[in-house]
Amino acid sequence: MTQKITPFPEPIYITRPILPDLNELSEKLKEVWASQRLTNRGPQHELFQKELLSILKVPYLSLFNNGTIALIVACQSLRLSGEVITTPFTFPATPHVLTWNNIRPIFCDIDPVTMNIDPNKIESMITPQTTAILAVHVFGTPCDVVKIQEVAERYGLKVIYDAAHAFGVEVDGIGIGNFGNISMFSFHATKLFHTVEGGALTFNDKNLKAQIDLLKNFGIKNEEEVVMPGINGKMNEIQAVIGIEVLKYVDEERNKRRVLFDTYRQCLKDINGITFLDKIPDIRNSYQYFVIRIDEKLFGKSRDYVYKKFKEYNVFTRKYFYPLCSDYTCYKQLPSSTPSNLPAAQKIAREVLSIPFYGGLSTDDVGKICNILKKIRNT
Ligand code: T4K
Numbered sequence: 001m002t003q004k005i006t007p008f009p010e011p012i013y014i015t016r017p018i019l020p021d022l023n024e025l026s027e028k029l030k031e032v033w034a035s036q037r038l039t040n041r042g043p044q045h046e047l048f049q050k051e052l053l054s055i056l057k058v059p060y061l062s063l064f065n066n067g068t069i070a071l072i073v074a075c076q077s078l079r080l081s082g083e084v085i086t087t088p089f090t091f092p093a094t095p096h097v098l099t100w101n102n103i104r105p106i107f108c109d110i111d112p113v114t115m116n117i118d119p120n121k122i123e124s125m126i127t128p129q130t131t132a133i134l135a136v137h138v139f140g141t142p143c144d145v146v147k148i149q150e151v152a153e154r155y156g157l158k159v160i161y162d163a164a165h166a167f168g169v170e171v172d173g174i175g176i177g178n179f180g181n182i183s184m185f186s187f188h189a190t191k192l193f194h195t196v197e198g199g200a201l202t203f204n205d206k207n208l209k210a211q212i213d214l215l216k217n218f219g220i221k222n223e224e225e226v227v228m229p230g231i232n233g234k235m236n237e238i239q240a241v242i243g244i245e246v247l248k249y250v251d252e253e254r255n256k257r258r259v260l261f262d263t264y265r266q267c268l269k270d271i272n273g274i275t276f277l278d279k280i281p282d283i284r285n286s287y288q289y290f291v292i293r294i295d296e297k298l299f300g301k302s303r304d305y306v307y308k309k310f311k312e313y314n315v316f317t318r319k320y321f322y323p324l325c326s327d328y329t330c331y332k333q334l335p336s337s338t339p340s341n342l343p344a345a346q347k348i349a350r351e352v353l354s355i356p357f358y359g360g361l362s363t364d365d366v367g368k369i370c371n372i373l374k375k376i377r378n379t
Contacts, residue, residue, distance in 0.1 A: 057175030058202040322350065
């Protein structure tokens with residue numbers, strides 16, 4: 001007999017933001033009010049920048065109003081042009097920043113396990129126009145940074161990492177923001193750590209700091225000199241204050257998510273047709289998303305069917321990342337977008353489902369979500 005499962009009384013989403021204590025936040029905001037300094041590298045911005053340098057374990061960092069503008073500026077600062085090799089399995093921002101820089105995205109297939117750009121396939125996509133590789137640490141899983149660097153060095157290419165999902169990720173104790181020429185972190189409200197909207201670029205080259213800081217501030221060097229066509233990418237004081245306050249809760253949130261991860265792992269391991277990326281040794285996880293893959297043949301139901309059925313239980317999952325960027329109307333006509341060039345990405349985009357994962361869930365909630373999945377399979 002199948003057990004009756006009632007829907008959740010309130011909608012359950014894939015994520016919920018950390019909300020700092022309102023009283024503590026308003027105390028901090030009082031300081032901002034008193035100073036009347038609201039943006040343009042105020043004291044909160046400087047304080048926040050300093051804190052992040054040590055948390056992300058990077059030598060240089062520049063704060064931004066969001067991750068997308070940060071990535072646009074990263075491409076500008078490295079003077080990229082022509083073609084850049086990237087992944088189709090990502091959020092639209094990744095290829096769009098190339099287009100905004102007048103660069104043609106070249107889509108490379110992904111690794112069937114990690115879902116990150118396949119380093120063994122990059123070389124065959126390189127042409128005389130290629131200037132860089134823009135790789136994404138998808139769902140916080142680090143790319144094969146060693147192989148990517150090897151290819152890049154062999155062909156004189158720059159490397160940018162979209163680390164939007166990788167806050168706090170470390171490889172053998174090294175902050176993920178140290179790899180490649182530049183890494184971009186997103187501090188959007190849906191991220192483990194956030195500033196409502198916001199982001200940062202991290203890099204090891206000292207010379208990039210002045211260049212990037214100019215580019216995000218209209219190219220203004222001083223009151224009488226504008227030295228390059230910059231943009232407005234500045235993070236304001238309110239965002240910085242929220243960042244400072246949210247930082248206080250990140251470890252607690254990570255710990256809660258670690259427990260939920262283990263609960264999911266226990267409950268899902270025996271469901272035929274469901275797989276997920278387990279913890280990787282020597283990697284500090286970002287606990288950003290919990291993504292399952294549904295093998296329709298083994299599970300007996302398609303990903304789209306599961307997505308729809310979950311809604312009947314008030315559970316709102318997301319199909320990150322479907323459709324592939326290479327299937328958007330603006331990129332479909334590119335030769336590299338041909339599905340036969342991207343077999344692993346095409347398959348994975350049909351299988352993935354991001355399921356609820358945030359500290360506000362209890363282990364019972366997670367148990368119930370898994371039972372709903374089992375019920376969907378068996379009915
Ligand atoms: N590169 C990659 C690989 C990225 O994933 C992203 C952003 C970027 C670059 C660009 O970085 P930013 O410029 O955004 O800094 C969300 C986010 O807006 C986006 O930042 C994120 N990736 C992407 C993966 O997810 P949507 O449109 O799918 O999110 P939305 O609004 O449907 O939210 C998802 C769920 O989160 C909601 O169902 C409920 C919950 N939620 C959301 C918001 C906004 C809340 O509980 N509170 C909230 O305030 O894009």
